[in-house]
Amino acid sequence: MSSIDRTWSATRARISSVDPLHAKKLIDDGAFLVDTRPAAQRSAFGTIPGAVAIERTVLEWRLDPSSPDRHPRAQFGEPIVVFCQEGYSSVLAVDSLVQLGLRPVHDLAGGFDAWMAAGLPVTSADDLVAHNVEYASRFEQGTLSRRPTRRLAVIACMDSRMDLFAMLGLREGEAHIIRNAGGIVTEHEIRSLAVSQRLLGTEEIILIHHTDCGAHGLDDATWVDAIAAEVGVRPEWAPGGFGDLDDDVRQSVDRLRASPFLPHTDRIRGFVYDVTTGLLREVI
Numbered sequence: 001m002s003s004i005d006r007t008w009s010a011t012r013a014r015i016s017s018v019d020p021l022h023a024k025k026l027i028d029d030g031a032f033l034v035d036t037r038p039a040a041q042r043s044a045f046g047t048i049p050g051a052v053a054i055e056r057t058v059l060e061w062r063l064d065p066s067s068p069d070r071h072p073r074a075q076f077g078e079p080i081v082v083f084c085q086e087g088y089s090s091v092l093a094v095d096s097l098v099q100l101g102l103r104p105v106h107d108l109a110g111g112f113d114a115w116m117a118a119g120l121p122v123t124s125a126d127d128l129v130a131h132n133v134e135y136a137s138r139f140e141q142g143t144l145s146r147r148p149t150r151r152l153a154v155i156a157c158m159d160s161r162m163d164l165f166a167m168l169g170l171r172e173g174e175a176h177i178i179r180n181a182g183g184i185v186t187e188h189e190i191r192s193l194a195v196s197q198r199l200l201g202t203e204e205i206i207l208i209h210h211t212d213c214g215a216h217g218l219d220d221a222t223w224v225d226a227i228a229a230e231v232g233v234r235p236e237w238a239p240g241g242f243g244d245l246d247d248d249v250r251q252s253v254d255r256l257r258a259s260p261f262l263p264h265t266d267r268i269r270g271f272v273y274d275v276t277t278g279l280l281r282e283v284i
């Protein structure tokens with residue numbers, strides 16, 4: 001066993017380590033929740049709602065109530081829960097805080113990974129807002145027209161693996177992007193396209209479904225029945241599940257071509273995006 005493993009195990013044995021559910025109870029009761037992970041991990045995974053990000057490198061200086069650099073919430077006697085990504089460095093962090101005289105201080109056993117695995121709530125909103133501030137500081141697209149320069153609208157599934165801008169080489173201001181579960185065409189998409197074509201000058205439509213879609217194989221009737229049984233109300237929307245991917249693309253394109261509300265239906269093409277290769281395959 002390495003020296004750090006021995007030290008870590010001995011430290012863990014003497015500090016308070018709580019499992020995710022116990023930690024949630026402490027947080028709900030008002031414990032000061034501290035996320036010691038670096039920004040890159042917070043960006044990649046999100047964080048626990050209410051957590052204050054104080055990176056490991058400055059932890060003691062920010063949590064010591066007698067430090068001039070203390071966080072406003074740092075005070076003796078305030079219950080603290082500390083977490084990192086996997087629950088290793090947080091053990092040493094908690095020990096260090098206890099040595100400063102802070103208590104009770106708890107380590108979230110297994111870290112953020114264990115919290116996620118337990119199905120407990122996570123949030124990314126604060127991280128996204130912080131990212132936006134940085135984005136706005138180097139923003140140079142403030143004079144673009146609302147009319148897409150390529151006169152193009154793209155309809156696609158909402159799948160998180162499809163970066164439409166990157167995979168199509170699109171940039172801001174060039175196309176309307178309409179996304180939903182499955183990339184299907186309903187009256188809602190027709191509404192958006194009517195605005196796109198009639199008010200904002202687009203003429204061409206590209207429709208993109210993809211492999212491994214969440215709506216693939218979904219049986220609408222069964223799922224709607226299950227929802228109605230659970231909540232007591234039947235949804236007015238159709239889920240949009242489908243059996244054959246190519247058929248669904250053809251059907252969606254047909255629906256667009258048949259719409260009386262769209263003045264431009266001569267340039268509509270339908271594709272399937274392969275999430276394993278990044279390649280588009282034209283269907284129609």
Ligand SMILES: [Zn+2]
Pocket residue numbers: 157158159181182183210212213214215
């Ligand atoms: Zn999908």
